[in-house]
Amino acid sequence: MSENLIGNCLVAQSGGPTSVINSTLAGVVTEALKHEDYIEEIYGGRNGIQGITNEEFVNLAEESQLVIRGLRYTPGPALGSCRFKLKKQEDYDRVLKVFEAHNIRYFFYIGGNDSQDTSLKIHEAAVAKGQPLRVIGLPKTMDNDLPITDHCPGYGSVIKYVATTIRELACDHSGMGNHDLISIVEVMGRTAGWVAAGASLAKRKDHPHDPPHIILMPEIAFNPQKFVADVQNVLKSEKFCMVVASEGLVDENGNYVTASTKRDAFGHVAFGGGGNAEYLRDILEKETGIGAKITKLGYAQRAAAHCSSKTDSDEAFASGVAAVQAAIKGESGKMVTLLRADSSDYKCETGLASLSEIANQVKPFPSQWVNEDGISLNYQFHKYATPLIAGEVQVPFENGLPNFVRISSAKVEKKLGESQTV
Amino acid sequence: MSENLIGNCLVAQSGGPTSVINSTLAGVVTEALKHEDYIEEIYGGRNGIQGITNEEFVNLAEESQLVIRGLRYTPGPALGSCRFKLKKQEDYDRVLKVFEAHNIRYFFYIGGNDSQDTSLKIHEAAVAKGQPLRVIGLPKTMDNDLPITDHCPGYGSVIKYVATTIRELACDHSGMGNHDLISIVEVMGRTAGWVAAGASLAKRKDHPHDPPHIILMPEIAFNPQKFVADVQNVLKSEKFCMVVASEGLVDENGNYVTASTKRDAFGHVAFGGGGNAEYLRDILEKETGIGAKITKLGYAQRAAAHCSSKTDSDEAFASGVAAVQAAIKGESGKMVTLLRADSSDYKCETGLASLSEIANQVKPFPSQWVNEDGISLNYQFHKYATPLIAGEVQVPFENGLPNFVRISSAKVEKKLGESQTV
Numbered sequence: 001m002s003e004n005l006i007g008n009c010l011v012a013q014s015g016g017p018t019s020v021i022n023s024t025l026a027g028v029v030t031e032a033l034k035h036e037d038y039i040e041e042i043y044g045g046r047n048g049i050q051g052i053t054n055e056e057f058v059n060l061a062e063e064s065q066l067v068i069r070g071l072r073y074t075p076g077p078a079l080g081s082c083r084f085k086l087k088k089q090e091d092y093d094r095v096l097k098v099f100e101a102h103n104i105r106y107f108f109y110i111g112g113n114d115s116q117d118t119s120l121k122i123h124e125a126a127v128a129k130g131q132p133l134r135v136i137g138l139p140k141t142m143d144n145d146l147p148i149t150d151h152c153p154g155y156g157s158v159i160k161y162v163a164t165t166i167r168e169l170a171c172d173h174s175g176m177g178n179h180d181l182i183s184i185v186e187v188m189g190r191t192a193g194w195v196a197a198g199a200s201l202a203k204r205k206d207h208p209h210d211p212p213h214i215i216l217m218p219e220i221a222f223n224p225q226k227f228v229a230d231v232q233n234v235l236k237s238e239k240f241c242m243v244v245a246s247e248g249l250v251d252e253n254g255n256y257v258t259a260s261t262k263r264d265a266f267g268h269v270a271f272g273g274g275g276n277a278e279y280l281r282d283i284l285e286k287e288t289g290i291g292a293k294i295t296k297l298g299y300a301q302r303a304a305a306h307c308s309s310k311t312d313s314d315e316a317f318a319s320g321v322a323a324v325q326a327a328i329k330g331e332s333g334k335m336v337t338l339l340r341a342d343s344s345d346y347k348c349e350t351g352l353a354s355l356s357e358i359a360n361q362v363k364p365f366p367s368q369w370v371n372e373d374g375i376s377l378n379y380q381f382h383k384y385a386t387p388l389i390a391g392e393v394q395v396p397f398e399n400g401l402p403n404f405v406r407i408s409s410a411k412v413e414k415k416l417g418e419s420q421t422v
Numbered sequence: 423m424s425e426n427l428i429g430n431c432l433v434a435q436s437g438g439p440t441s442v443i444n445s446t447l448a449g450v451v452t453e454a455l456k457h458e459d460y461i462e463e464i465y466g467g468r469n470g471i472q473g474i475t476n477e478e479f480v481n482l483a484e485e486s487q488l489v490i491r492g493l494r495y496t497p498g499p500a501l502g503s504c505r506f507k508l509k510k511q512e513d514y515d516r517v518l519k520v521f522e523a524h525n526i527r528y529f530f531y532i533g534g535n536d537s538q539d540t541s542l543k544i545h546e547a548a549v550a551k552g553q554p555l556r557v558i559g560l561p562k563t564m565d566n567d568l569p570i571t572d573h574c575p576g577y578g579s580v581i582k583y584v585a586t587t588i589r590e591l592a593c594d595h596s597g598m599g600n601h602d603l604i605s606i607v608e609v610m611g612r613t614a615g616w617v618a619a620g621a622s623l624a625k626r627k628d629h630p631h632d633p634p635h636i637i638l639m640p641e642i643a644f645n646p647q648k649f650v651a652d653v654q655n656v657l658k659s660e661k662f663c664m665v666v667a668s669e670g671l672v673d674e675n676g677n678y679v680t681a682s683t684k685r686d687a688f689g690h691v692a693f694g695g696g697g698n699a700e701y702l703r704d705i706l707e708k709e710t711g712i713g714a715k716i717t718k719l720g721y722a723q724r725a726a727a728h729c730s731s732k733t734d735s736d737e738a739f740a741s742g743v744a745a746v747q748a749a750i751k752g753e754s755g756k757m758v759t760l761l762r763a764d765s766s767d768y769k770c771e772t773g774l775a776s777l778s779e780i781a782n783q784v785k786p787f788p789s790q791w792v793n794e795d796g797i798s799l800n801y802q803f804h805k806y807a808t809p810l811i812a813g814e815v816q817v818p819f820e821n822g823l824p825n826f827v828r829i830s831s832a833k834v835e836k837k838l839g840e841s842q843t844v
Contacts, residue, residue: 013597016598074593075590075594076590076592076593076595076597076598077594077597077598078597160822164728164823165725167823167826168497168722168726168727168728168824169721169722169725171496171725171727171826172497172499172721172724173721174498175435175439175499175503176439176498176499185720202823275700278697278700293720293721295719295720295721295722296716296717296718296720297717297722298716298717299594299595299717300719302594303591303593305590305593306586307729386822391822397814399808399811400582400623400731401582401586401811402586402589402590404589404590
């Protein structure tokens with residue numbers, strides 16, 4: 001046990017949200033409340049690191065227990081998020097100045113690769129300056145591409161929603177199979193095929209004819225000739241052909257098949273719902289004369305709390321709890337990880353990894369999980385992914401629609417005066 | 423009470439499915455089983471009228487009770503559907519010949535406008551020929567455009583799913599509102615804006631800022647200048663702008679803004695997931711420089727049983743029951759309708775209307791339900807639509823995914839030998 005560090009804690013959210021991002025927030029708040037000997041005020045930072053530099057804090061302890069419980073099934077970043085990168089040393093100095101002014105000694109940042117890098121740099125800046133601060137990163141990304149952790153909170157829910165949709169479309173299409181029907185479902189994933197792969201869970205056990213029939217991932221170079229041949233091959237034996245395509249397909253030279261020059265704040269190529277589905281449809285129409293129906297689940301994927309995984313939501317909550325416990329014990333510069341037990345039944349515990357091993361790293365999709373045909377996943381992937389979608393979160397409905405919560409607690413008074421634009 | 427007509431019954435499905443199309447089928451089968459003095463065998467017709475002409479029947483009474491119960495939450499046409507129009511007198515003669523060969527005296531056809539026309543003509547052909555047959559049409563269309571009936575089974579579920587998605591996207595987007603964010607959600611509706619209008623239910627009571635901010639329907643001529651101005655106006659006061667667009671938008675001359683020359687078997691312009699969202703995005707990008715995120719729910723809308731309305735599913739089932747009861751009582755050439763009681767609480771009963779008043783007719787969206795701004799719906803629409811999404815169908819999940827049923831009962835032996843192509 002390290003020295004007792006007494007002060008306020010701050011939790012914030014960053015990057016694209018998931019269906020369970022607020023479950024992690026609820027875990028942090030719930031656990032922080034239990035440690036009044038260490039943690040005095042529980043602040044929520046509005047709009048990620050961007051809001052933090054402007055002292056945009058709310059007092060989360062003021063929120064009702066109903067709201068904190070409601071966070072466990074409310075999608076979107078309840079505190080507000082940002083896509084913003086601190087650039088200069090002065091930016092980090094500003095953050096530390098804000099933290100000092102508000103006596104913030106515990107900082108929990110819920111985010112993906114880029115956000116873990118932000119957490120690492122804030123940790124390092126505090127160490128360099130000798131400012132007492134414990135920084136713990138919380139994993140959050142439906143992309144499932146953070147290293148070390150077995151999987152990321154948010155992933156199980158997005159693939160549960162996508163696989164549910166595929167299974168429903170299977171019922172729809174199999175009854176309409178009087179003629180050739182090609183269905184293209186475009187899913188998120190600009191650099192990795194984790195989400196597209198998850199669609200394969202829709203196949204029922206011992207039903208090899210079940211869709212999806214073709215899964216296209218960024219990891220497998222897209223070849224139009226092979227694609228057309230694969231579709232034609234499926235239509236020989238099936239009533240319809242369902243294609244699940246990642247939004248980021250690349251050709252054999254590694255270039256996106258639908259080139260876009262736009263980049264987001266982090267320099268990533270920006271996808272606006274993508275154009276892959278239309279690209280694929282046009283290829284098929286030209287080569288086979290058969291049209292295709294398009295479904296683009298877009299941001300609905302990362303917000304579909306009504307179809308989120310209980311396992312995922314519970315693990316997201318547990319991550320938040322573990323982060324607070326680790327910080328209390330003196331840890332800093334770490335990210336909470338999920339560790340899968342080497343047992344026949346699925347068991348998952350939380351662990352810790354150094355942020356320096358995680359920041360800006362990307363976990364590639366294991367190539368050995370893709371079958372030789374390049375368009376389907378094998379048993380190893382199913383074994384990995386199936387437990388992650390287990391169980392259903394019970395979202396309360398009111399008047400026929402999900403009743404989500406909002407954070408409305410009072411703003412914390414600013415101490416540094418004027419906002420500063422970093 | 424008319425004469426006792428004893429024989430077999432046949433139920434079949436036609437056109438595009440809905441989330442609750444099989445609930446109607448379950449209602450027919452459940453009720454038919456109770457009338458063994460009238461109805462001997464309960465046949466299901468595979469692939470609509472197209473399969474019927476080829477004697478593609480299964481014996482539904484052989485299905486387990488579990489399967490019949492499972493039909494109440496299984497999307498897609500469990501019997502198979504078709505988009506097929508009988509053309510010549512010989513086609514109707516063939517249907518009557520098939521019916522006579524299998525002693526079919528009761529015919530229940532679940533479908534939309536075109537299918538009700540098919541039912542009407544089969545009824546008329548039987549009357550002309552003096553062949554004992556009772557024909558009852560069952561309403562089914564997520565488009566909600568059948569006349570006389572207050573609403574159509576399938577509509578409540580699609581708008582529950584769409585409004586749920588909008589509400590989730592609202593949580594997502596409101597947390598990402600550090601910069602201008604335009605979100606375009608394309609929904610079904612090629613000639614009527616019923617589904618797009620339903621998205622407005624996502625607005626919480628007394629929260630006028632809630633999305634959707636702009637609803638585009640085929641009934642309101644699309645004007646690009648007004649559209650851009652409307653979006654800019656929303657972005658002045660809101661963190662983001664959510665647009666819900668029907669797939670069939672028309673200009674002031676009544677032409678589709680994204681022209682397509684393809685037509686389906688009924689001569690309708692075919693939409694393959696539509697291109698409206700991209701069209702709107704491109705306009706906005708050109709005029710405002712702001713990109714837009716696209717979500718196209720596609721066929722997922724009509725298959726999303728996991729988010730279907732209990733009210734809708736129950737009414738679909740009740741329609742099936744009412745159809746059998748009406749036929750037993752001697753009715754023919756009628757369609758089951760849903761009648762809303764003139765009471766403060768929502769109450770709905772089934773009625774009957776003549777197929778001749780329904781076939782090929784379309785119920786327009788009431789223009790007085792659209793506000794003067796042309797992009798939002800008023801209280802009258804909300805009063806109409808809100809009860810239709812009430813309650814949640816409990817779909818059983820197994821291993822994390824919905825466990826739908828399939829009809830697998832044995833084929834009925836053909837009596838007329840060779841298939842006939844009509």
